[in-house]
Amino acid sequence: MSSPSSHALEITRLHFRYQGRGPNDPGFELQLPSLTLARGEEMLLIGRSGCGKSTLLQLIAGLVDPNSGTVHVGGQDIHALKGAARDRFRGRTVGMVFQTFNLLQGFSAMENVLVALLMSDVPKAQWADRAQSLLRSLGIERLDARAEELSVGQQQRVAVARALACRPTLVLADEPTASLDPENAVNAVRVLRDACREQGAALLVVSHDPSLEAHFARKERLDELMKRRAAHDSTREGASA
Amino acid sequence: MSDLTIVLRSLRARLFSTTVVVLLVAVSAGLLLAILSLRSAGERAFERGTGNAHLLVSRDGSPLVSVLNGLFYANSPKAPIDRAKLTELRESFPWAMFVPTAIGDSYRSFPVVATAPEFFSKFEPVLGEPWQFADGRAFDKNFEVVLGSAVARETGLRMGAKLVLTHGSGKSREGAGAGAGDEADEHSHVHKEYEFTVVGILKPTGSPHDRALFSDLESSWMLHAHDRFERLGQEKLVTAADLVDDDRKVTGVLLRLPSREGSNTPPALVSQYDKLRRDGSITVAIPSNEVQRLFSIVKSIDVLFLAMAGATLLSSGVAILLSMVNSMSERRRQVAILRVLGASQARIFWLVLTESTIVGLVGATVGIAVCATVLFAATAWLLNAHGIVIAPELDARSAVLVAMGTTLLAAIAGIVPSVLAYRTSVARNLRPIG
Numbered sequence: 001m002s003s004p005s006s007h008a009l010e011i012t013r014l015h016f017r018y019q020g021r022g023p024n025d026p027g028f029e030l031q032l033p034s035l036t037l038a039r040g041e042e043m044l045l046i047g048r049s050g051c052g053k054s055t056l057l058q059l060i061a062g063l064v065d066p067n068s069g070t071v072h073v074g075g076q077d078i079h080a081l082k083g084a085a086r087d088r089f090r091g092r093t094v095g096m097v098f099q100t101f102n103l104l105q106g107f108s109a110m111e112n113v114l115v116a117l118l119m120s121d122v123p124k125a126q127w128a129d130r131a132q133s134l135l136r137s138l139g140i141e142r143l144d145a146r147a148e149e150l151s152v153g154q155q156q157r158v159a160v161a162r163a164l165a166c167r168p169t170l171v172l173a174d175e176p177t178a179s180l181d182p183e184n185a186v187n188a189v190r191v192l193r194d195a196c197r198e199q200g201a202a203l204l205v206v207s208h209d210p211s212l213e214a215h216f217a218r219k220e221r222l223d224e225l226m227k228r229r230a231a232h233d234s235t236r237e238g239a240s241a
Numbered sequence: 242m243s244d245l246t247i248v249l250r251s252l253r254a255r256l257f258s259t260t261v262v263v264l265l266v267a268v269s270a271g272l273l274l275a276i277l278s279l280r281s282a283g284e285r286a287f288e289r290g291t292g293n294a295h296l297l298v299s300r301d302g303s304p305l306v307s308v309l310n311g312l313f314y315a316n317s318p319k320a321p322i323d324r325a326k327l328t329e330l331r332e333s334f335p336w337a338m339f340v341p342t343a344i345g346d347s348y349r350s351f352p353v354v355a356t357a358p359e360f361f362s363k364f365e366p367v368l369g370e371p372w373q374f375a376d377g378r379a380f381d382k383n384f385e386v387v388l389g390s391a392v393a394r395e396t397g398l399r400m401g402a403k404l405v406l407t408h409g410s411g412k413s414r415e416g417a418g419a420g421a422g423d424e425a426d427e428h429s430h431v432h433k434e435y436e437f438t439v440v441g442i443l444k445p446t447g448s449p450h451d452r453a454l455f456s457d458l459e460s461s462w463m464l465h466a467h468d469r470f471e472r473l474g475q476e477k478l479v480t481a482a483d484l485v486d487d488d489r490k491v492t493g494v495l496l497r498l499p500s501r502e503g504s505n506t507p508p509a510l511v512s513q514y515d516k517l518r519r520d521g522s523i524t525v526a527i528p529s530n531e532v533q534r535l536f537s538i539v540k541s542i543d544v545l546f547l548a549m550a551g552a553t554l555l556s557s558g559v560a561i562l563l564s565m566v567n568s569m570s571e572r573r574r575q576v577a578i579l580r581v582l583g584a585s586q587a588r589i590f591w592l593v594l595t596e597s598t599i600v601g602l603v604g605a606t607v608g609i610a611v612c613a614t615v616l617f618a619a620t621a622w623l624l625n626a627h628g629i630v631i632a633p634e635l636d637a638r639s640a641v642l643v644a645m646g647t648t649l650l651a652a653i654a655g656i657v658p659s660v661l662a663y664r665t666s667v668a669r670n671l672r673p674i675g
Contacts, residue, residue, distance in 0.1 A: 055668070061581065063667045084585035091583015098671065102578045106254035114242035119583030127242065162582075 007072065008170045008202030009037035009060060014069035016052075016059055028052050030059075031226055032069070039074075039169065042193060042203040044212055047222035053206035056222070057172045060204070061094050062086045074169035091119040095163030095201065097192065099175035101155045103147035109135055109158045110143040113165050120166035134161040137198070138191060152179060156188050164199045171196050173205040177212065189215050244588070248596045251575065255568055259600065262557070262564045266604025269557040270647045271612035273550040277639045278616060280543055284536050287313075290448040291528035293365040294338070295510055296496040298322070298330060298517060304526030305534060310344065311493040312528055313449045314352040317345040321490035326522065330494060334513055338363040338497030343461050345492065346406045351392045353406055353454045355461030361387075364495055366446040368505060376400050377441030383460045383481070387441035391451040402439045406456075407431050408464060432464045434478060462488045554647060557604070558654040561597050565658035576662050577670035586663050593659040594652060601651020605644040609635070 011032055020027025030052040037043055047053040058064040060071050062078040070077050074093050081089050095116075103112050113131040122130065135143055138157040140150075147155060156176065163171050173192060177185035189205070189212060196203040205212070206222075213219050252259045290313055300320035301307040309315040321343070322330075331339050340360050346353040354360075361379040365371050372379075377400050380387055388398055398404065408430055437456060445451055463479045466488045470477055477483075500507035510527070517525040536543075565572075576589050584592075613635045 054671075058668045058671070063581065063671075084587060087580065087583050087585040087588075090581070096581050102574065102581075102671065104250070104575060104578055106250045111242060111246070111250070115247065115579070116582045118242050118244070118247075119579075166583075 006038060007036050008039045008041065008074060009035070009204065010070075010072040011035040011060070012070045012072075014059065014066050014071065016055065016064070016066045018052075018055065028055075030055060032056070033225075035220075035225065037170070037202050037204055040197070040200050040202055042196065042216055042218065043205070044216035044219040045204060045206045045222055045225075046210060046213065046219060047206065047208060049208050051222055053208070053222055054174050057096070057174050057204070057206055060170075060172060061096060062090050088119075088121075091116070092121055092166045093169045095166070095168040095171040097156075097159050097163045097171065097173040097176050099178040101159040101179075103155055103158055103162075105148055106146060108144045108146055109140050109150060109154070109161075112147060112158050113162045116162045116165040122166060130165060131161070134164060134195075138195060153184055153187070156180070157191055160192055160195050164195055164201060167199060168201050171201045171203045173203065175207050175209075176205060177207065177209060182211070185209070185212070186215070244592055244595070247579070248592055248599060251572070251592075251596055252599065255564075255571075258564050258568065262560050262600055263604045263607060265560050266554075266557045266601055266647060266651065267608035267611060269550070269554040270605045270608030270643050271615075272608075273547075273554055274609060274612045274635070274639060274643045275616065276546050276550045277643070278612070278635055280546075281636065284532075286447065287532045287535070288529060289367045289446075290450075291368075291532055292448070292450075292495075293368045293497060293505070294340075294495040294528055295498050295505075295507060296514060296517065297493060297526045297528050298496060299493040299524050299526075300522070301524050304524055305531045307493070307524045307526045308528045308531040309535075311342065311495075311526075314344065314354075314453055317352070318492035321492055322494065322523065324486045324489045327489075327491055327494065330496075330517075330523075333516075334509075335499065336496055337499045338495065340364050340495040341458065341491040342493045342495065343458055343491045346408055346461060346464065348392075348404055348406050348454050349396060351389075351396075351452055351454055353386075353456060353461075354450075355456050355458045357458060360455065360495075363497070366448045366450045370446065372446075373444040375442045375444045377439070380440055380455070380457050383457060383463070384435060384437045385440040385456065385460075386437040387443060387455040388439055389451040389453045389455075390443050390445040392454055393442045398439055400439055400442065403436045404439070405431055405433050405436055406454075406464065408468065432467065434467065435460070435464055458489075458491065459484070462490075465490075554650060557647075558601075558650040561600055561651050562654040562657055565593070565597055565655060566661065569658060569661050572658075572662065573665050573670040576665040577667045580665075580667040581671065589665070590659045590663040593662040594655045597655025597658065598648055598652040601648040601654075602644070604651070605647035608647070609640050609644060 012034055014030070014032040016030040018027045018029070028050070045053060045056070055064060059066055060073065060078070062071070062081070065079055071079060076089060076093070078086060078089060104115060107115065110131055113134060114127055117127040117130060132143065135158065138161050140154060140157055140161070142150070147158065150158065171192075176192060177188050180188055192205070193203060193215070205216070291308070292312065294312070297307055297311050299307040299311050299318055300322055301310055301318050310318045327341060338359065340357055340363060342360070343355040344352055346355070358379060358381065361372050375390065375393075377387070386404065392398070437460070443451070459481055462484050463481065466479045466484055469488065470479060470483075498507035498509050498513060514525060514527060517523065579589060580586075616635060
């Protein structure tokens with residue numbers, strides 16, 4: 001059940017094993033003893049390619065179920081929710097920004113944001129104002145331009161606006177700068193952070209790019225977080241021996 | 242923004258394939274509807290041709306042949322009714338209409354109907370629609386002829402034109418001085434001696450009568466009496482005074498019984514029909530019944546056409562299915578994005594199902610609209626160019642049934658892609674993943 005929590009995200013003993021589908025896809029194992037993110041906090045999670053960063057975000061968003069452990073978002077164990085209830089919860093609590101932005105092709109900038117609101121419990125009367133003000137605050141003026149007609153930088157801003165449309169507790173950004181050149185990458189991170197701050201949303205960015213570390217007060221390395229788990233286990237084994 | 246907007250945007254994103262499938266559905270639905278409309282139109286057109294005659298008496302082999310020959314001019318009746326039988330028939334009942342006809346002569350392959358003046362005053366070529374003259378009047382003396390609208394149009398004959406008729410179904414020549422090369426066939430001969438004058442041209446009726454010429458019985462009898470004299474070796478121009486009872490034969494009688502005002506089902510019809518049927522020397526037919534019998538005979542062909550149209554419609558359903566399944570690779574990412582944004586699997590299922598249903602609905606609507614337009618244009622063209630009143634009406638009930646059937650079929654075709662969308666893995670389709 002959902003309970004008031006000071007944490008936007010609280011992960012406890014998360015274990016996920018991906019079996020892989022053959023020699024070229026050997027699979028991997030993700031074990032995270034704990035990870036918390038306070039409401040409104042920003043954090044950068046660095047990890048090499050293929051270590052499971054994106055999978056972690058999917059676990060947090062409830063798109064993939066863990067083998068064990070819990071993920072609480074805004075005090076709610078997201079994996080305790082099933083089916084449509086989990087989808088609805090994700091829609092109004094978690095915003096996601098992707099490396100390739102994943103805007104809906106054929107939809108305008110405005111419509112991309114409105115789709116997110118359509119899935120939310122925000123009253124319909126507020127949708128247009130909310131979408132317009134978000135897009136304008138992010139510097140998008142061509143609201144009717146189709147996603148594919150926008151520049152990469154503009155697409156990224158639309159993706160940020162869409163992620164924040166439902167006033168989420170937590171925004172998950174998956175390699176948000178991987179498609180951008182260094183200059184635009186810095187701008188993109190700034191836009192993302194500013195927007196999340198303005199909306200009061202916690203921000204978890206996963207990336208393989210160490211250059212982003214300078215922009216975040218709190219940064220973690222996924223492999224170190226997982227080593228802590230291994231060390232913790234061996235300490236417990238030694239104590240019991 | 243609504244779920245419908247998402248569906249419409251998705252269709253717009255694949256505009257070409259959407260348009261092709263919609264057109265395919267439209268053609269299928271339109272074809273099915275056109276067949277349904279033409280089927281009833283054909284039946285109506287045949288029923289029109291029976292006119293207001295309750296009964297048709299002839300000496301043809303069967304009632305159906307009698308109607309086909311006597312009212313639709315399919316062939317010349319072979320066996321005539323003699324004067325004595327005609328008198329007996331006339332006096333057997335107080336008929337509201339008693340119109341004898343003699344069919345056997347022709348003009349340029351158009352049948353010539355020799356008949357009584359009542360043919361124009363009492364017989365209606367289409368029930369409730371009396372004859373109307375585009376020009377002139379009915380014949381009122383010998384060797385006058387009235388042209389059906391199609392005859393006038395196709396032969397170019399005008400008021401006052403002279404023509405000679407052919408005894409039999411061969412071609413005849415226009416006027417006595419026509420070219421010698423235009424001879425009648427071996428089974429027929431031209432009565433050059435008897436020139437007819439066009440005194441009237443009828444307006445189109447949308448019935449087989451449009452393709453016939455009409456003259457008085459006495460002139461026809463004189464033509465045939467001429468043959469009788471020829472066989473006896475006497476060359477003479479026959480007059481009415483030369484006619485004997487044996488010349489005064491007819492091939493059919495159109496009968497109408499007295500009925501109440503506004504009613505076309507006289508109480509005595511069945512009894513008179515049964516009474517006449519007991520007379521083995523004649524064949525009696527209720528024309529409307531024979532037309533229905535004819536349509537019941539050709540029903541199996543009708544079913545075949547319907548089955549073909551149904552198969553076309555089914556193939557358009559398969560096209561919807563294939564089109565949507567083929568688009569799944571591009572659709573999967575959209576589905577994954579919508580799921581991330583909070584759309585449930587059930588909602589995704591309904592979105593895709595709505596998409597296929599809309600394709601069916603739009604296709605059916607376009608098909609019905611195109612069918613209505615084509616039928617309207619074809620009706621006008623047939624009437625103007627050929628004087629044929631097919632009048633296929635777009636039956637509202639058929640249109641609704643076709644629209645509903647097409648939409649339902651499209652919805653069924655959408656189930657498979659909907660299930661595929663429902664089962665789309667969000668994680669796998671939000672590449673690149675770590």
